[in-house]
Amino acid sequence: MEERGKIKILQLITRSDWTGAQKVLYSIVYGLKKYYPDQFEVEVACGPENGQLVEELKKINVKVHVIPDLVREISPVKDLRAYFQIKRLIKDGKYDVVHCHSSKAGFLGRIAAKRAGVKNVIYTVHGWWGIEQYRGLKRKLLILAERFAAKFCDKIVLLCHRDLLKAKEWKIGKDSQYVIIPNALIPQPPASRGKLRKELGIPENTKIVGNVARLDPQKNPLRFLEVAELVLKERDDVVFVWIGGSIVDDSYGKLVQKWLDEHPDVAKKVYFLPFRKDAVELMADFDVFLLTSDNEGFGLVILEAMHLGKIVVSTKCGGPEDIIENNISGFLTGFDCKEIAEKISFILDNFDDVSIKISQKAVERAKTFNFENQIGNYIKLYEKD
Secondary structure: OOOOOEEEEEOOOOOOOOHHHHHHHHHHHHHHHHHHOOEEEEEEEEEEOOHHHHHHHOOOOEEEEEOOOOOOOOOOOHHHHHHHHHHHHHHHHHHEEEEEOHHHHHHHHHHHHHHOOOEEEEEEEOOOOOHEEEEEEEHHHHHHHHHHHHHOOOOEEEHHHHHHHHEEEEEEEEHEEEEEOOOOOOOOOOOOHHHHHHHOOOOOEEEEEEEEOOOOOOOHHHHHHHHHHHHOOOOOOEEEEEOOOOHHHHHHHHHHHHHHHHHHHHOEEEEEEOOOOOOOHHHHHOOEEEEEEOOOOHHHHHEEEEEEOEEEEEEEOOOOOHHEEEEEOEEEOOHHHHHHHHHHHHHHHHHHHHHHHHHHHHHHHOOOOHHHHHHHHHHHHHOOO
8 A cells, every 4th residue: 555644445335325234334434533533534435315324424524425326226237337437436536445335336346446456445244135035046146246256355344253154155255354343333322211102102101112124024024013913912011113114115115014904903002113313212212122134244223222221132143143142131032923922021021120130231242342443443454555
């Protein structure tokens, strides 16, 4: 890397909404500006949707470049255009480091960066759901694409041990490329309680089981509903709240609505709220946080819940196993709805005792995922000669 003062970094991601990968990118940028303002100059590039990520970056005076043809959906014409748009941006920007996030930006960005002569190219894998959701030939082709793109980067960052094992199983990259860097939260005081209960008119003597996630197959809101149905058959002192809507299309949202229409008695005790910027404030009113995902690269929302001292119940879907110490700082379950429902019922039946046992341990466990350590681990990658 040439001697010229600050190391110039481009962070590249496909979409600019405000979900896990975008929050991680933002936290990296925020950390660089807060702790290392004299060592790094950081810019961000993303697709044309003007989501909350762009808004938040502008608040901290980060330059954002829009790649007009960088879209999530596979489109040979647009993808080829996006490749050249990214390559031109990288050449013009003379970046020392290009750090890619998400599948599409990760594939196009890594190849474009190396072809543009960037010596340090990094790719963070925010879970392998982009591959695991498929079977057969499509999965094989996506694995081959990741193998190919891995040849164009220096380091592949995994967020959890399960994803490292998957990379090795699928022969994506080499041992010398792998680095595990868990996510962490930007330090902030815990949110105050009361906002969600007031908004929905939920009394204090009614427990709230909730989740904050997109409405899509990976997050499996139908499993959340089926668990709710089983719990509500046995008790009426609880409601279930899901915060988060559809991001790409509303096909899964329509499935959720169809399920609710077919189960009117359950629907009376279930609330679905759209995407909310104040989701963490609303989460403060949850008594139990329930993650029903099929797959998570990490599960940043679990850290958010644990930071608030919530009792977390999560499926064993990847990242959560690296966060939750089962029966100590939270609970891990299989994917069976009956098993999950029984765990929820046990917690509600013994809420005070479980809360005393789990809540403080959850807060302490969340603190071990230290933000400065996360940023420091990325700094080591950025400072590679």
